[in-house]
Amino acid sequence: MAIKEGLRPGGRSARVQESIHAAVRALLEEQDRASVTVPQIAVRAGVTPSTIYRRWGDLSVLLADVALARMRPDGEPANTGSLRGDVRAWAEQYLDEMSSEPGRNMMRDVQSSATPGYCVTIIGGQLQTILDRYPEQPKPSVDRLINMVVAPTVFRILFSVQALEVEELHRLIDIALSQ
Structure with missing residues (x-):
């Protein structure tokens, strides 16, 4: 599962995605990957865990999405x-x-x-x-x-x-x- 296509570029959805990506990047710099959790990311990004699960499905898909964004x-x-x-x-x-x-x-x-x-x-x-x-x-x-x-x-x-x-x-x- 990936981010849903057709979302408005630069809109609220893009801001939420960027805040979640930024939270993941910051947490990965601060601690071991194995200890990063969806609730930690949600708190850091200012969203609910359900927002993350709804958009990415699980942590591994979110980590892959962040990695792909960095690879571009x-x-x-x-x-x-x-x-x-x-x-x-x-x-x-x-x-x-x-x-x-x-x-x-x-x-x-x-x-x-x-x-x-x-x-x-x-x-x-x-x-x-x-x-x-x-x-x-x-x-x-x-x-x-x-x-x-x-x-x-x-x-x-x-x-x-x-x-x-x-x-x-x-x-x-x-x-x-x-x-």
């Missing part, structure tokens, strides 16, 4: 002047952000409760922006970049003791960009 990019990917440079800059930032403890927790929250394909849409949009900057240049598809760069990065972040090394990330990018 603030702006366009860095423009370094070259396809390889842009993909490297994007991938290094993604690796850095997602391999942090908050990043790992966001990925777990999203994985456990999010709509399938949502993350691929966000990441794919960022990668497509990069690819579109170089219309005259041979380049891989977004799917190839996701399969050869993003997927191994995510796998290592979630299932390995150590995240992918930057040098290995660069090797994967070189392979993905080779035609």
